[in-house]
Amino acid sequence: MTAAPALAWQEAVITRIEQRxxxxxxxxxxxxxxRHEAGQHVDVRLTAADGYTAQRSYSIASVPGDDTIExxxxxxxxxxxxxxxxxxxxxGDAIELRGPxxxxxxxxxxxxxxxxxxxxxxxxxPLMSILRARAASGSDTEALLVYSARTWDELIxxxxxxxxxxxxxxxxxxxxxxxxxxxxxxxxxxxLDAERLRSILMTWGRVPEHVYVCGSTAFVEVVTRALMTxxxxxxxxxxxxxxxSA
Numbered sequence: 001m002t003a004a005p006a007l008a009w010q011e012a013v014i015t016r017i018e019q020r021x022x023x024x025x026x027x028x029x030x031x032x033x034x035r036h037e038a039g040q041h042v043d044v045r046l047t048a049a050d051g052y053t054a055q056r057s058y059s060i061a062s063v064p065g066d067d068t069i070e071x072x073x074x075x076x077x078x079x080x081x082x083x084x085x086x087x088x089x090x091x092g093d094a095i096e097l098r099g100p101x102x103x104x105x106x107x108x109x110x111x112x113x114x115x116x117x118x119x120x121x122x123x124x125x126p127l128m129s130i131l132r133a134r135a136a137s138g139s140d141t142e143a144l145l146v147y148s149a150r151t152w153d154e155l156i157x158x159x160x161x162x163x164x165x166x167x168x169x170x171x172x173x174x175x176x177x178x179x180x181x182x183x184x185x186x187x188x189x190x191x192l193d194a195e196r197l198r199s200i201l202m203t204w205g206r207v208p209e210h211v212y213v214c215g216s217t218a219f220v221e222v223v224t225r226a227l228m229t230x231x232x233x234x235x236x237x238x239x240x241x242x243x244x245s246a
Contacts, residue, residue, distance in 0.1 A: 003088040005171055010244075012094065012095055013029065013030045014094075014095070015094070017026045017091060020072060021153060022154075024084075026070050027073060027085060028103075029069050030067070036129075038101065038108070038129040039107055041099065041101055041102055041126065042069070042071070043097065044097055045098075046095065054080035056082070059126040060099075060125075061074070063129065064133055064136075072125045073085055104238060111210060112209065112210075113141035113143060113209050113210055114143070114208045115140070115143040115206065116143075116201075117144065117212050118197075118211070119145065119148065119215060120216055120220075121149055122156060123215035123220075125214075126214055128157050128160075128161075134171075135168070140172070140173075143171050144171075144173075144174065145161065146176070147174070147175050149178070150180075151180050162184075172233075174200050175185070175187040176192060176196075178190065178191050190241065193222065197201070201230070210238075213239045216242040217242070220241050
């Protein structure tokens with residue numbers, strides 16, 4: 001089948017839905033799109049019977065080359081798209097989608113590292129695609145994920161990430177929960193700031209060649225300012241904020 005143009009709206013079919021956290025679900029979609037790259041996103045559009053449309057952008061969590069793509073949605077009370085997909089959608093339903101989109105926030109195995117990934121909340125989603133791409137390629141790139149969430153139960157992909165860290169000595173995972181005490185030795189109960197990031201990087205003992213930061217605007221600004229204060233060049237840092245494309 002010939003792939004549709006990346007920005008053409010097309011029909012995607014939900015093949016599976018998986019609960020990730022109390023407020024987050026993964027939606028697995030079969031879609032005839034061009035192969036995505038780790039770090040890209042898609043646009044999703046819902047159209048009501050009266051013609052009203054709602055559109056949002058969501059990062060892709062799956063590894064490039066999968067037969068389906070995985071989108072991870074937090075249920076927001078005022079989110080027109082997220083509430084419909086969480087409360088109404090079932091496997092077999094079709095939705096409109098376009099993409100993959102984005103050329104700045106991508107990582108390929110040939111880029112190497114060391115690789116520093118910093119996520120706030122659902123900002124872990126595109127970073128998960130990067131980590132899965134790294135694992136699938138057999139890359140020996142040194143990588144560290146610093147992942148901040150409010151609580152242990154709100155850590156998306158928690159078990160998969162911890163399994164990665166156990167099995168791969170070249171991958172390090174630092175978790176910080178801001179509203180409860182840590183569950184693992186060495187993890188933090190604090191918001192990320194310049195001092196804590198400096199301490200984490202000193203413990204890791206690597207100078208990152210590529211840095212990817214994803215989260216809310218406030219989170220991204222704090223993290224990138226702290227990293228640059230510590231001498232990491234701006235051209236090494238790529239950022240993605242909640243909201244995706246316009």
